[in-house]
Amino acid sequence: MDNQTMLDPGLRKALEGLKKHQGQKESAAVAAEMLKGKILAPAVWDKAPAPDGHGQLVFPPDTNISLMVMERQDKKNFFPFFTSKETLEKWSPKAQCLVLTFDQFMPFLKMAGGEVDGVILDPEDLDITLDTSFLQQLEKIRLRGLSANRIVKGDKVTVKDPGEEGKYLGNVLAKTAESMPEVRSIVLKERLMPDNSQHWFIIVDADSEDPVLFSKLSAEGSRLAGGRDMEFMFGSTELGKKIMHDSMPVYTREKA
Structure with missing residues (x-):
């Protein structure tokens, strides 16, 4: 896949490594990339965003935004996330999406409570799931400092x-x-x-x-x-x- 079409080549590379070998080193690489990278999250909203004074599209404060959910064969539910527009279009060519960082998508996971079991990354080819407990542990690490x-x-x-x-x-x-x-x-x-x-x-x-x-x-x-x-x-x-x-x-x- 051409890196020029990818939102986050580093995350995609780490996920490909984990797909080949599900070891601790590969899991750590994915964790590190999730904390610093961005993903595409299919979503729906009830109010259209409008450009602000800096040319950025901004949603009105009272906009209701919901991330789309995938149900697996085992009846578990996941937020589908994508590392590129190409992988998103393989899943759904017409899906509208948000570009989110780790800190931006975690509140959606918290609000979902026990109804969502985690996230699934590039489900059309890599199909890698990260459960909620793993992501919550990463968030704890994210919020702590370093000396x-x-x-x-x-x-x-x-x-x-x-x-x-x-x-x-x-x-x-x-x-x-x-x-x-x-x-x-x-x-x-x-x-x-x-x-x-x-x-x-x-x-x-x-x-x-x-x-x-x-x-x-x-x-x-x-x-x-x-x-x-x-x-x-x-x-x-x-x-x-x-x-x-x-x-x-x-x-x-x-x-x-």
């Missing part, structure tokens, strides 16, 4: 293996590292803080110890950090070496 910190010498560091929530973050870090040839491996841990809170603790083993690496990893990982601080340490430090020796990395650079 990237470094360990200060003398700090007490108690770490443990990451729980279920860490799987998505680990996969995003691994995907990001694939485009960073200087990174040899990454270990992800949870750091237990004195106030009983938990931070993400990320050890990076790299050819060159440039703090910019931390910035790149935190920029991509922020979407799935779950509101926790992200603390970074290079693998060359004494503590970094010890933790990496005793841990399974979330990313290891392939040998040339």
Whole structure:
């Protein structure tokens, strides 16, 4: 499919990857693209939009807008979303639609309550469903902030293996590292803080110890950090070496 005709090539590519292999890495890629991308949502409304002073079409405040719903053979209902006009027209050539971000379509899902079970993406070919609980978890991550910190010498560091929530973050870090040839491996841990809170603790083993690496990893990982601080340490430090020796990395650079 020609990327020029697509609303969100990044999301489409991630969905195609998930279609080929339904693994954690592929699911994390879709989650990341859903949070930052846009979709086409077939909808109906009772008042026509009109151009505002900036040439944008705007609905009157009292417009009633409803997203269209698909019922599957198992009787579950989903909002059908599309990554391009082409995939939308395969489903319904005459459907009118809205261009929505994640933050814009989530209120529709909330208002639907238990009557809608999630969303289905490009149903005419990829036919990938994301259930409501998955999207609600993404929304929690979206609404939380990020603070990237470094360990200060003398700090007490108690770490443990990451729980279920860490799987998505680990996969995003691994995907990001694939485009960073200087990174040899990454270990992800949870750091237990004195106030009983938990931070993400990320050890990076790299050819060159440039703090910019931390910035790149935190920029991509922020979407799935779950509101926790992200603390970074290079693998060359004494503590970094010890933790990496005793841990399974979330990313290891392939040998040339």
